[in-house]
Every structure is written in structure tokens, then in C-alpha cells.
Amino acid sequence: MLNLQPYENPMYFVYLLIGLIPVIIGLFNGKRFRWYESLFSLVFIILIFDADKWPQGQALIAYVLYNTLLVWGYTRYRTKPDSPNKGWVFTLAVILGVAPLTIVKFTPLLSKNPSILGFLGISYLTFKVVGMIMETRDGSIKEFNLIKFWQFLLFFPTISSGPIDRYRRFISDYDTVPDREKYTELFSKAVHYLMLGFFYKFILGYLFGTIMYPYMQHLALVAGQHTFLHLSWGLVGVMYSYSGYLFFDFAGYSLFAVAISYFMGIETPMNFNQPFKAYNIKDFWNRWHMTLSFWFRDYIYMRFVFFMMKHKVVKSRVATAAIGYFLLFGIMGVWHGETWFYIVYGLFHAVLINLTDMWIRFKKKHKGMFPSNKFTYYFSVFLTFNTVCFSFLIFSGFLDRLWFH
Amino acid sequence: MNHEDVKNGVVEILVDLTGSDEVRDNLDLDLFDTGLLDSMGTVQLLLELQSQFGIDVPVSEFVRDEWSTPNKIIAKVESM
Numbered sequence: 001m002l003n004l005q006p007y008e009n010p011m012y013f014v015y016l017l018i019g020l021i022p023v024i025i026g027l028f029n030g031k032r033f034r035w036y037e038s039l040f041s042l043v044f045i046i047l048i049f050d051a052d053k054w055p056q057g058q059a060l061i062a063y064v065l066y067n068t069l070l071v072w073g074y075t076r077y078r079t080k081p082d083s084p085n086k087g088w089v090f091t092l093a094v095i096l097g098v099a100p101l102t103i104v105k106f107t108p109l110l111s112k113n114p115s116i117l118g119f120l121g122i123s124y125l126t127f128k129v130v131g132m133i134m135e136t137r138d139g140s141i142k143e144f145n146l147i148k149f150w151q152f153l154l155f156f157p158t159i160s161s162g163p164i165d166r167y168r169r170f171i172s173d174y175d176t177v178p179d180r181e182k183y184t185e186l187f188s189k190a191v192h193y194l195m196l197g198f199f200y201k202f203i204l205g206y207l208f209g210t211i212m213y214p215y216m217q218h219l220a221l222v223a224g225q226h227t228f229l230h231l232s233w234g235l236v237g238v239m240y241s242y243s244g245y246l247f248f249d250f251a252g253y254s255l256f257a258v259a260i261s262y263f264m265g266i267e268t269p270m271n272f273n274q275p276f277k278a279y280n281i282k283d284f285w286n287r288w289h290m291t292l293s294f295w296f297r298d299y300i301y302m303r304f305v306f307f308m309m310k311h312k313v314v315k316s317r318v319a320t321a322a323i324g325y326f327l328l329f330g331i332m333g334v335w336h337g338e339t340w341f342y343i344v345y346g347l348f349h350a351v352l353i354n355l356t357d358m359w360i361r362f363k364k365k366h367k368g369m370f371p372s373n374k375f376t377y378y379f380s381v382f383l384t385f386n387t388v389c390f391s392f393l394i395f396s397g398f399l400d401r402l403w404f405h
Numbered sequence: 406m407n408h409e410d411v412k413n414g415v416v417e418i419l420v421d422l423t424g425s426d427e428v429r430d431n432l433d434l435d436l437f438d439t440g441l442l443d444s445m446g447t448v449q450l451l452l453e454l455q456s457q458f459g460i461d462v463p464v465s466e467f468v469r470d471e472w473s474t475p476n477k478i479i480a481k482v483e484s485m
Contacts, residue, residue: 134464134465135465137463138463138464138465138466139463140463140465140466282440282443297444298464298465298467301444302444302447302448302464302467303464305444305445305448306448306451306452306464309448309449309452310452317445317449320445321445324445360440364424
């Protein structure tokens, strides 16, 4: 049976665009053919999870049923009149929401085989579910609608790796039909993003990831055989080629997901905004994998800090922020995997952002002591870029290969 | 509360939080772009608004774009 993984090769887009013709014609004429959009999504999702991927497909079905029950149940509890709205119920709902993902992520520690619960996109679906539970708790989402829930959760263009959308934003797009002027704008942006995505993923990502990166890895392994810490210029090459691969491959994918969303009249948020132009780590995280960064910021960091400050758990606001950042980046690191380099990657960014905050406070206290001009600006960008690339070297796991194998 | 009271209250909170008088002079200053407010500052702002104006803004309701300048914040407080 035919199995098509999303965005893997140029032919996939031909199938997508053919399938999208009715959608595009409809939207151009001010109509949303929702039944067709659902059918289209369903067909392409089935193509992801059929044939040899069918076990994953079964896991996906079970996951969707489980979370439908969870979100419906919590929404009913929270929105019933005079709901006690207990904190422990909310916490339990969140734990239950995160449970499947946690099990899948931790299974490799305990068993040779990956968890049977796992499937492509489980992380991203989990973010959507947990986000909805939190917004229901806050009273921002006031009712449960089965069809809308499934549309949001299983939105095909972003199902495999995001960008991570938010329920109310998605539904407001889904419930409306853009006028012709707006849709024309979306359509032309989509075409532009598709072409840029092709260039990023299939050309630059390929150059960096399939040509340069293996070459540099080989260089680094050979040149570093007898050097201190196995360091060599080859390792520097690994760092930059991997960083280039990571960005262009993922930014390319994100552009595809956004482009196909736009064709369907949904303005999925972008993931990248020229991240290598960042002038410090905080700015970097406002430019890199933005939907993930903002998800962690809003649903983990801000809620944690809000709780700590409201209940005055820790006296110092500086300490509260620092702990919050370690929590945020610690979880982000571990979410990638329970290998030492993912954990170090997370902690490294936590340290960086705390140092950045310290530096900003220091500069505030000593206003006028530090020059601020084109040179200091470009130096900050240069420094941030290289620090970020170094963090990606850690993230790549190559050091594990270099040092321990 | 009348507009003047809300305006002065919000501005004072912001001056306190950001440590800068700029927010008093320019009510259309983008607090996030200029680095005067970050996520931690946002949380403190929400807590202050809660204690001073009695308004409850859950974190989910906070969309940066809608709260990015002193004028926007004043408008939000008045609408609650």
C-alpha cells in the first residue's frame, strides 16, 4: 500500500496541490468546503500512517480517543455552573495530557524497543491538548466541540512537526472565510513560502546536512584522534555545517507547513524570523522555533512564575525568574530526548539566558558606562550567533560520538 | 474609576516595574521591543493590576500585541 510521509520529496507537493484545487477554488470564491477539507486531510493523514506505519496509526487513533475523553471531561468539569474548579483537578488533567508523551519519551531508557504508544507528531499534538486544558482552566475556552477539537488536533499540514497553533486562533480562522483580497494575499504568500521552503530544505538543507556535515564529521573524527578533547578544526566545521543543516531543514519544513495552511485559509504562525540576526539569547528565542518557544514561555514559564510570585514562594524576583528559566529550558532539553547532550543543551541555554538577564541588569545599574553603537551591535550578533552554533554542536550529539565511541 | 486615575495608576506601576521614566513620557512606547518588559515583567504587571485594580487576567488571555504599549494597557484595564 502507498505510504507518503509529509513533505519528503517534490512529488508529494504535486499530490498536495492537486488535492487542494477544490479548496483553493472554493476559498477564491468565498466558500469553505469543510467536508472536502476534512476528507483531504483524512486521506493525507492515512497516507502517513498506513502500510508499514500502521502500528503508529493505531497509536494515533488511541491517542485521539484518549484525549477527546480527557479534554471533553475536563471542559465539562470546568464549565458546569458553580464548578469548584479545583487546582488538583487541573493539575491531574495536565498530567494525564502529558502522560502519553512522557511514556513514549522515557521508554527508550527502559526497553530496547520504542514505545507502542508513539507516532509521528505525538509531541505536537500533546502541546495542543495541554494548551487547550490550560486555556479551559483560565476560562478562555468555554465549551467543548468535538468536530472543532478534531479539526484543530488533526490539522494535517502541521501534524508532523508543527508550527504549534492555538485553539482559539485556529478556530477563528477555521470558522471564517477570508475575503478575496485576503485570500489572494495568503495564496501569493503561500507560493512564496513554498518556493523558499524548497530552496531551504531541498537545496541548502541538503548541502549542509548531506554533503558538508558527513564530510566534516569524518574530518573531525580523523583529525581529533590524538588531540586534547579530540578537538580540531574539523569539529568547528561540524558545528557550522550542522547548524546550517538544522536551520534550513527545519525552517524549510516550517515554510511548507505554513504554506499549505495558507492555501487552506488558515494562518498558521511562522516558526522562524531570521534567527541568526539575534543580538542576544533572549532575542534569539523570539526568532527561533517561535511557536515552541512561545508555547514554553506562556504555558510553562509564565504560569510557574505567576504561581511563585502570587504565593510569594521565593523572595527574590531574580531568583524566581532564574528558577523559571531552568524549568523551561530543562524541560525543553529533556523533551528532545533523555540523552546527556539534550539535557546539557537545555541547561546550557538556561545558563545563557540567566547570564543575559544579569548582564542587562548590570548595564541598567551602570548606565553610560558602556558604549552602544554599530560595532557593539554587530559584535553582539556575532557573539550570539557563535554561542548558538556551539549549543547546536552539543545538540547534534556529535560530541557523544567523538568522545565516547 | 475615571480615565485619569486609571492612566496614572498604570503609568506608576510601569515606571516602578521598568525602572524607567520613558513610559511616562511616551504612552505609545513598545515595552517589549525596547526590552523594558519581558515575561517576568508581564507576570508582575498582571499581579499589580490584580492588586490595584482588582482585575483578573489569566495568563492565557495575555496576548503580547494587545498589551505592548502603556496606552494599550490603560485601554485593557478600562475595558475590564
